[in-house]
Amino acid sequence: MNIAKPNSYRSGPDDRGHFGIFGGRFVAETLMPLILDLEKAYTEAKADPAFQAEMNGYLKNYVGRPSPLYFAERLTEHLGGARIYLKREELNHTGSHKVNNVLGQIMLARRMGKKRIIAETGAGQHGVATATLCARFGLECIVYMGAVDVERQQPNVIRMEMLGATVMPVQSGTRTLKDAMNEALRDWVTNVHNTFYCIGTVAGPHPYPTLVRDFQSIIGNETKAQMQEIEGRLPDSLVACIGGGSNAMGLFHPFLDDPSVEIFGVEAAGHGLTQLHAASIAGGRPGVLHGNRTYLLMDADGQIQDAHSISAGLDYPGIGPEHSWLHEVGRVNYLSATDDEALAAFQLLSKLEGIIPALEPAHAIAKVLELAPKRPRDHLMVVNLSGRGDKDVPQVGDILRGKSK
Amino acid sequence: MTTRIDTRFAELAKQGRSAFVTFLMAGDPDPATSLEIIKALPKSGADVIEIGMPFTDPMADGPSIQAAGLRALKAGMTLKKTLELVRGFRKDDNATPIVLMGYYNPIYIYGVDKFLVDAKSAGVDGLIIVDLPPEEDNELCLPAMKAGLNFIRLATPTTDDKRLPAVLANTSGFVYYVSITGITGAATADSSAVSEAVARIKRHTKLPVCVGFGIRTPETARDIASHANGAVVGTALVDALRNSLDAEGRATGKTVNAVAELTAALAQGVRGAQQAAE
Numbered sequence: 001m002n003i004a005k006p007n008s009y010r011s012g013p014d015d016r017g018h019f020g021i022f023g024g025r026f027v028a029e030t031l032m033p034l035i036l037d038l039e040k041a042y043t044e045a046k047a048d049p050a051f052q053a054e055m056n057g058y059l060k061n062y063v064g065r066p067s068p069l070y071f072a073e074r075l076t077e078h079l080g081g082a083r084i085y086l087k088r089e090e091l092n093h094t095g096s097h098k099v100n101n102v103l104g105q106i107m108l109a110r111r112m113g114k115k116r117i118i119a120e121t122g123a124g125q126h127g128v129a130t131a132t133l134c135a136r137f138g139l140e141c142i143v144y145m146g147a148v149d150v151e152r153q154q155p156n157v158i159r160m161e162m163l164g165a166t167v168m169p170v171q172s173g174t175r176t177l178k179d180a181m182n183e184a185l186r187d188w189v190t191n192v193h194n195t196f197y198c199i200g201t202v203a204g205p206h207p208y209p210t211l212v213r214d215f216q217s218i219i220g221n222e223t224k225a226q227m228q229e230i231e232g233r234l235p236d237s238l239v240a241c242i243g244g245g246s247n248a249m250g251l252f253h254p255f256l257d258d259p260s261v262e263i264f265g266v267e268a269a270g271h272g273l274t275q276l277h278a279a280s281i282a283g284g285r286p287g288v289l290h291g292n293r294t295y296l297l298m299d300a301d302g303q304i305q306d307a308h309s310i311s312a313g314l315d316y317p318g319i320g321p322e323h324s325w326l327h328e329v330g331r332v333n334y335l336s337a338t339d340d341e342a343l344a345a346f347q348l349l350s351k352l353e354g355i356i357p358a359l360e361p362a363h364a365i366a367k368v369l370e371l372a373p374k375r376p377r378d379h380l381m382v383v384n385l386s387g388r389g390d391k392d393v394p395q396v397g398d399i400l401r402g403k404s405k
Numbered sequence: 406m407t408t409r410i411d412t413r414f415a416e417l418a419k420q421g422r423s424a425f426v427t428f429l430m431a432g433d434p435d436p437a438t439s440l441e442i443i444k445a446l447p448k449s450g451a452d453v454i455e456i457g458m459p460f461t462d463p464m465a466d467g468p469s470i471q472a473a474g475l476r477a478l479k480a481g482m483t484l485k486k487t488l489e490l491v492r493g494f495r496k497d498d499n500a501t502p503i504v505l506m507g508y509y510n511p512i513y514i515y516g517v518d519k520f521l522v523d524a525k526s527a528g529v530d531g532l533i534i535v536d537l538p539p540e541e542d543n544e545l546c547l548p549a550m551k552a553g554l555n556f557i558r559l560a561t562p563t564t565d566d567k568r569l570p571a572v573l574a575n576t577s578g579f580v581y582y583v584s585i586t587g588i589t590g591a592a593t594a595d596s597s598a599v600s601e602a603v604a605r606i607k608r609h610t611k612l613p614v615c616v617g618f619g620i621r622t623p624e625t626a627r628d629i630a631s632h633a634n635g636a637v638v639g640t641a642l643v644d645a646l647r648n649s650l651d652a653e654g655r656a657t658g659k660t661v662n663a664v665a666e667l668t669a670a671l672a673q674g675v676r677g678a679q680q681a682a683e
Contacts, residue, residue: 016540024540024541025538025540025541026509026536026537026538026541027536027538028464028465028535028536028538028559028561029538029558029560029561029563029564029572029583030465030559030561030562030563030583030586031563032538032539032540032563032564032568033563033564033565033568034563172468172471173461173462178462179462182462182464185464185465186464186467186587186588189464189465189587189588190586190587190588190591191586192563287513287514288508288509288510288513288536289462289510290462290464291536293513298514301483301484301485301511301514301515302460302484302510302511302512302513302514303459303460303461303511304462304510
């Protein structure tokens, strides 16, 4: 890419929410005043030590942070190359990294006096995290979820309902995450006066990509300190899976200005990049959807195409705008893993380390299987284990027993 | 520059009546029937015609208009064909203003500069792009004004007095007041709230103010039109179209008439407003 290298990779976005040409605020006028309010509230909260102190309390005692940085000894031996560390985000309360962001947004919603929370969810991890914190703070919670995802992620649907949330199956379009986001935006536009939209990833109109990134950056900040303590230095490489890209951005962002650290994002290649997939950077181009300009899967007329991934959490035809920018400036390498590669990695990690990963980070593990053996034994590689696989056990069980594909 | 929109509203002002603005989706249920329907609208009393540009992910639209867009896309509609539809309409009608309404991505992918040239030459007069607020004016609004097209902005119940000047700054043709917070076809507009909002907008601009979202019947159309310079009806017309289709969603002999008849009834409602106002 022949784009000038910036002085820092961490200074974005500009005051209009742009990362290079990406990002922005492409929303209906009805929502614009709210988005400006949110930006103001977030700027004030960030500067308020009491906000951070309260959040730190919940992160420690409710979420269970810091999450361990665990040396995966048997996986390392098996691959015979880099020393592999797993950032154990799957041990957080609710089972994934999603809770880091939801806690921050729910605390913002409370500051703004909003009593009704809406969210979109793909795999259900963001929905579960939102339902959990709404239960904790006594807020009404409505979660939009594609009807296809409701079907394949039943355990999470049941969890959300137990937590007192209303799950709204979305029947429009492809009935997955993209349509859940459309429907959440329609709800928001209708109920602007009392509703806070808790977006689950580093996408959407400014300031969402920034505030979600900031709330998730605790992953990378902890990793940096933990690695310093364990190995006395920076890691050499980072690997994380990407749907919208919040777990990846959270791990990557604190390391963007450390030039010795190689960074790999892994998109979902579904059945393969020449067939149905969800790899927006590998197979898409810049367009405008859901409030931001970013890489999208679309046809020649600008119509959004169906994404496919075995993992409901990665089954989205776009990616966060900051990732699109990091791709174009060449700071992060974006790779992809197929459904089959992710399934194999899912089984391998379960058997070697006794950790059943979610299908989403199984995509990251799949690329570790390729990257780690090519690196020396003193190379330190960190993989974000962004969620646990309990929710996927029924689906993977069916696939392995040959019941479905 | 004077567009067909400016000319039309000036004529209507002279006649002392409000505009009836129709919305239908380009290519719904198929390109040929869609052209016939659009051609029938002026004869049935439409003063300004809005044509939807189909998009897979219409975030501000309710189920009826979502379904209309999907019918059109299934029938092979593209942005290029939408411009051909306008060109076809212009063969017989060089006076009725045409406004294209939709979302930014198909235009962005078509290429903004090329789109503006092609739209102007096809006979398009104005654009309403739902997901381009004033904060993104550099994208399309400013180039469109330069190309001689009106950029019609949506003002909503959440657009307060502090924000209105920003919303109106680069607006031309008319202002489209969205009478409810919500998606198309959802709630019914409350006429006293609408009247107050229109008066508020008029304190900031000399442009005509048309009101849409939530108008389904000739009675509501008359009511709203008596408080504004125009009433926009979309979902009710799209529903009439859909109800005329066969089980497979194809046009029948009734389709064009179904839309034309409802258009005539609504137009009569709007024309009744002027008598009410006099």
